[in-house]
Every structure is written in structure tokens, then in C-alpha cells.
Amino acid sequence: MPKTAASSSPIVEISDLDFCYGPVQALHGVNLAIPARQVTALIGPSGCGKSTLLRCLNRMNDLIEGARVARGSIRIHGIDIHGPEVDVIELRKHVGMVFQKSNPFPKSIYENIAYGLRLQGVRDRARLDAVVEQSLRGAALWDEVKDRLHQSALGLSGGQQQRLCIARTIAVEPEIILMDEPCSALDPVATAKIEELIQELRARYSIVIVTHNMQQAARCSDQTAFFYLGRLVEQAPTRDIFTNPANPQTEAYVSGRFG
Amino acid sequence: MSAPSSPFAPRSRQRRLREGLVIAVFRAATYVVLLAGGGVFADILIKGSRTVFQAEAPFINTTFLFSAPESLHVFEWEGRRREMGDREFRAFREREPGAADVRAESFVYSAGGIWPCIAGTLLLVAGAMTLALAVGVSSAVYLSEYARDGRFIRFVRLAILNLAGVPSIVFGLFGFGMFVIFFGWNVSLLAGWFTLAFMVLPVVITASEEALKAVPQGLRAAALALGATRWQTIRTAVLPYALPGILTSSILGIARVAGETAPIMFTAAYVVRDRLPWEVERAIDFLFQGVMALPYHIYVVSSKIPQNEYTERVQYGTAFVFLLLVAFVAAASIFLRNRLRARLRW
Numbered sequence: 001m002p003k004t005a006a007s008s009s010p011i012v013e014i015s016d017l018d019f020c021y022g023p024v025q026a027l028h029g030v031n032l033a034i035p036a037r038q039v040t041a042l043i044g045p046s047g048c049g050k051s052t053l054l055r056c057l058n059r060m061n062d063l064i065e066g067a068r069v070a071r072g073s074i075r076i077h078g079i080d081i082h083g084p085e086v087d088v089i090e091l092r093k094h095v096g097m098v099f100q101k102s103n104p105f106p107k108s109i110y111e112n113i114a115y116g117l118r119l120q121g122v123r124d125r126a127r128l129d130a131v132v133e134q135s136l137r138g139a140a141l142w143d144e145v146k147d148r149l150h151q152s153a154l155g156l157s158g159g160q161q162q163r164l165c166i167a168r169t170i171a172v173e174p175e176i177i178l179m180d181e182p183c184s185a186l187d188p189v190a191t192a193k194i195e196e197l198i199q200e201l202r203a204r205y206s207i208v209i210v211t212h213n214m215q216q217a218a219r220c221s222d223q224t225a226f227f228y229l230g231r232l233v234e235q236a237p238t239r240d241i242f243t244n245p246a247n248p249q250t251e252a253y254v255s256g257r258f259g
Numbered sequence: 260m261s262a263p264s265s266p267f268a269p270r271s272r273q274r275r276l277r278e279g280l281v282i283a284v285f286r287a288a289t290y291v292v293l294l295a296g297g298g299v300f301a302d303i304l305i306k307g308s309r310t311v312f313q314a315e316a317p318f319i320n321t322t323f324l325f326s327a328p329e330s331l332h333v334f335e336w337e338g339r340r341r342e343m344g345d346r347e348f349r350a351f352r353e354r355e356p357g358a359a360d361v362r363a364e365s366f367v368y369s370a371g372g373i374w375p376c377i378a379g380t381l382l383l384v385a386g387a388m389t390l391a392l393a394v395g396v397s398s399a400v401y402l403s404e405y406a407r408d409g410r411f412i413r414f415v416r417l418a419i420l421n422l423a424g425v426p427s428i429v430f431g432l433f434g435f436g437m438f439v440i441f442f443g444w445n446v447s448l449l450a451g452w453f454t455l456a457f458m459v460l461p462v463v464i465t466a467s468e469e470a471l472k473a474v475p476q477g478l479r480a481a482a483l484a485l486g487a488t489r490w491q492t493i494r495t496a497v498l499p500y501a502l503p504g505i506l507t508s509s510i511l512g513i514a515r516v517a518g519e520t521a522p523i524m525f526t527a528a529y530v531v532r533d534r535l536p537w538e539v540e541r542a543i544d545f546l547f548q549g550v551m552a553l554p555y556h557i558y559v560v561s562s563k564i565p566q567n568e569y570t571e572r573v574q575y576g577t578a579f580v581f582l583l584l585v586a587f588v589a590a591a592s593i594f595l596r597n598r599l600r601a602r603l604r605w
Contacts, residue, residue, distance in 0.1 A: 038433060058484060060484065065408070089487075090486070092486045093486035095484075099481070103475070105478060105482075106500065115495070119482075119495075169484070169485070172486060257547075
């Protein structure tokens with residue numbers, strides 16, 4: 001039985017969520033509380049629905065034809081994000097996302113970070129400068145790029161590009177940051193840097209991270225939720241999941257016997 | 260028994276011969292194409308350059324490039340054969356006593372130049388491409404970014420593809436019925452722009468859609484996840500990166516718009532017009548005037564006037580200039596596209 005364990009008050013509450021892509025049901029009755037200012041890892045084998053759930057949280061699934069919430073709700077601060085009162089554009093400003101494949105715009109480093117603010121109509125140069133510096137520092141990238149802010153972001157290494165994407169996300173000051181396997185295309189050194197960064201970010205943001213890498217979940221998350229075949233099997237503090245899982249399926253997965 | 264044959268033994272003679280034959284056929288087909296194309300170019304370049312270039316300074320026949328067509332008058336004078344254009348001939352008859360009743364043979368359009376045609380073609384291309392890009396890119400954006408892929412959209416796409424196969428003379432007739440007669444625009448630049456734009460729209464739409472699809476999905480996702488609206492996403496994270504591809508498609512469109520005779524012969528082209536397009540009294544008249552155009556001029560001087568030794572000069576000279584013009588416009592677009600592309604690598 002999924003057991004809900006949250007040591008601080010939840011910022012996101014998912015209740016009885018059924019999610020479908022057309023006729024295919026991807027999530028079955030998911031109940032999950034995501035605590036504020038902690039790192040929650042979603043783990044599970046491919047196709048288990050963890051990425052679908054992640055993309056529900058900022059409604060990126062809206063873009064997929066036929067994708068819909070069939071039952072249940074997702075509440076952020078108690079507000080149903082699929083409700084009629086919710087503007088998806090505003091939602092996405094509060095719930096940022098970092099993608100599996102780093103996707104900087106083919107613009108300068110500076111313009112990448114300033115993009116989100118420019119969307120909101122910010123023209124004040126001093127403010128943009130300040131936010132760019134602050135965001136790059138926040139993503140531990142400032143020292144590496146401060147001398148080439150106006151060069152193309154595509155000249156950065158893969159790990160730097162991914163940290164740039166994180167900087168770009170925090171520039172619009174979200175409360176929640178979703179990360180969809182952010183390190184899967186990176187080498188171990190770059191991965192370590194991102195993990196370190198996640199540890200720093202958790203003081204200010206609530207982070208939900210999807211990962212295939214169980215060591216990564218163990219290293220950098222506070223809560224872990226294990227999904228299998230579209231169902232939440234178990235959610236618990238990370239240490240419990242990896243040392244003392246309640247469910248035999250979880251144990252089989254975290255000990256590497258399947259998945 | 261002979262030694263067991265090696266698995267790598269050479270193939271039989273017959274099979275090698277067949278292979279060689281196939282290659283020879285393909286190669287021959289390629290060379291035939293090359294020969295045909297080269298023949299056309301060489302013919303026009305050699306014959307045309309005789310009209311366009313000249314031996315004495317400034318080495319370019321400026322009369323041919325920068326004046327309007329005139330009739331050529333050929334006559335004997337003081338034992339010498341003289342060739343003169345209209346104006347020159349008139350001045351000559353006033354100047355020379357006894358020349359008033361000289362008997363001259365006249366050949367229409369064989370003197371003067373093709374400046375009004377060059378100007379007309381440039382104007383037609385500029386206007387038609389502007390229209391076609393505005394409408395074409397907009398509908399490509401709608402089709403690839405907004406529209407949900409249903410039966411209706413598939414039907415629209417099919418209709419657009421079919422439009423690309425409609426013969427250009429049909430577009431000409433449509434333009435004549437719609438713009439010239441029904442809208443009452445008469446034979447005019449405006450009617451020509453619309454007719455030509457309609458003709459290239461399918462090419463522009465299809466190619467623009469391809470260009471939009473080639474923009475990585477990740478860029479759209481990134482913009483949306485940062486709180487961009489659909490339109491902000493398209494404007495800032497999709498269109499700029501699709502632009503080089505869209506321009507590539509419009510380069511093909513330019514060649515087609517500049518080259519087609521059929522769509523403009525009923526809608527925009529005059530056989531002859533002395534006044535240049537910008538010599539109008541009111542600004543609005545600019546849109547409602549017919550113009551001369553290079554392809555139509557070639558058609559007229561090649562089939563609508565009596566052929567003689569003088570007409571060939573004009574025909575090939577015009578064709579030569581026409582080729583250069585299209586090449587120049589296409590080169591300019593390619594240059595523009597490459598500059599854009601260099602700025603936007605991903």
C-alpha cells in the first residue's frame with residue numbers, strides 16, 4: 001500500500017489521479033504528496049508513468065493530443081491546476097521545468113537567461129543584468145561563463161548547457177522545479193555538478209526529479225516515490241525506500257533485480 | 260576435382276558485364292541532362308552576350324539595358340547602310356536636308372532596350388513574393404503549430420498539394436476572371452501580384468511547414484515551460500529558426516514567379532509601355548498600371564512580330580538578361596539565408 005510520508009507540509013497534492021493518452025491509461029489512481037523545499041525523486045522502470053506525472057505538474061501534457069486527466073486532481077497550494085480559474089501560462093511560471101536533453105536557445109548565454117523575463121515584458125537593462133548574474137550564480141555557472149555572456153549558448157559543454165537551462169528556469173523564480181532525467185545525457189563529472197547544484201537549490205525550491213539512476217535518487221533526494229505500470233507502489237523518505245522498503249516490488253527494483 | 264573455390268573468387272564475366280552496363284546507362288542519362296542544360300545555357304550566353312556586351316567602352320550595351328524598346332529603321336544613306344532607333348531616326352530626318360522622304364524598312368521592338376521589362380519583372384517578383392510569404396508563412400504556422408491533425412486539416416494539405424500541380428495558365432485565367440474582371444483592377448501590377456502569389460503559395464506553404472517542423476521540439480518545450488504563450492513561443496523560439504528554411508523555399512518561388520509568362524499575360528503584362536512604372540501621376544495609379552515583363556517580352560519578340568535578322572538580337576539579349584536577373588535575385592536570397600543561418604546554429 002502506498003504510504004504517504006511527508007515530513008513537511010506538502011506543496012503539491014495529487015489525489016486519485018487517472019491520466020490517459022487517448023485510449024491508453026498511463027496513470028492509475030495516483031496519490032502523492034510532494035513536500036515543500038525538499039527533493040522528491042520519482043523512480044521506476046521505463047514506461048511506468050513517472051515522466052507523465054512530472055509533465056502533469058506544469059501541464060506540459062496539454063500539448064499532446066488526446067492527453068487528459070480522466071479522474072482525480074492535482075492541487076498546488078490547494079488550487080486544482082486543471083480548474084477553470086487556472087491560467088496555464090501563470091502555472092508554468094510557478095512550476096519550472098528542466099528537460100532530459102538540454103535545450104538552450106541558439107542565442108547568447110545572456111539572452112537565454114533573460115528570455116523568461118523578456119517574455120514578461122521586462123526591458124530594464126539593470127534588472128536583466130542583475131537577474132542574469134544572480135541566476136547564473138544560483139546555477140553555479142557564473143564563474144565559468146561570466147566573460148562570455150554574449151557568446152552563443154551552444155558553445156557550452158553538455159553539462160554547462162544543462163546548468164544554463166537550470167539557470168534559465170530559476171530566472172523566472174518558480175516555486176517548484178521539475179527535472180526530467182536531467183543528467184541522463186551527461187558524463188559523471190557533469191552529473192556530480194548537477195547533483196551538487198540540486199542540493200543547493202533545495203533550500204529555496206521544491207524539486208521533483210525523475211531519474212533512472214537509483215544511486216542518483218539515493219544521493220540527492222529526500223523523498224522517493226516508486227512507480228510501476230502506471231501505479232504509485234510506494235512513497236517514503238529516501239533512506240527507507242533504499243534500506244527498508246515496505247513493498248517487495250520496490251525492494252526488487254531498488255536492489256536491481258528488475259527494471 | 261579442382262581445388263575448392265575461394266569464397267572470394269571473382270564474379271563471373273557475365274555478371275560483371277551486366278553491372279557495367281547498368282552503370283553506363285545511368286551515367287549516360289546524367290550526361291544527357293548535363294548536355295541539354297549546358298547547351299541551353301551556352302546558346303543563350305553566346306548569342307545574348309553579343310547584344311549585351313560591346314567591344315568599345317563601357318563594354319556593356321547601356322542602351323539595351325537602360326532604355327525602352329523602339330522600332331528599328333534600316334535605310335541606305337549616302338551609299339551606306341544605316342540602322343537607327345525611332346528617336347534617332349526622327350532627329351536624323353529633321354537634321355539632314357533631303358532625308359525627310361528617305362525610305363526606311365522598319366522593324367518593331369528591334370531597337371532601344373528592355374529597361375521597362377527589367378523594372379516590371381523586379382516589381383512583379385517583389386510584390387508577389389511579399390504577398391506569398393505573408394500569406395504562406397502565416398498559413399504554414401497555422402497548419403504546423405496550431406491546427407490539430409484531423410480529417411479537415413489533412414484535406415486542406417491535400418488541396419494545397421494539388422494546387423501546386425495546377426498549370427500556370429489556369430492561374431492566369433483565374434487571375435483574369437477574379438482580379439482583372441470581377442474586382443475591376445484591369446491589367447495591373449496588383450492583379451499580377453495576386454495571381455503570381457497564388458501560384459507560388461503551395462510551394463511556399465509546403466516548404467515553410469517543413470522548415471517549421473525541422474525546428475527542434477525542445478525549443479518549443481523550453482519556451483512554453485518558461486511561461487511563454489503559444490504565439491510568444493512561435494515568434495521567439497520557432498520562426499527565427501525556421502526562417503533560413505523558409506527563405507530557401509522562397510528562392511525557388513522567386514525563380515518561378517520571375518519566369519512564368521502564362522499567369523501575367525492576361526493580368527499584368529503589356530506588350531509595350533513607354534512610361535516606367537514609377538512615372539505615375541497619383542501614387543494609387545502605381546498599383547493599377549500594367550507593366551512590361553521580361554518573359555512576356557521574350558514571348559512577344561519571338562512569336563508576335565515578324566522574324567528577321569534584327570529580332571534575334573532582342574530575343575537572346577532579353578533571355579540573357581533574364582537569366583542573369585534571376586540568378587542575381589536568387590544569389591541575393593541565398594546570401595541572406597546563409598547570413599541568417601550562420602547566426603542561428605543549433
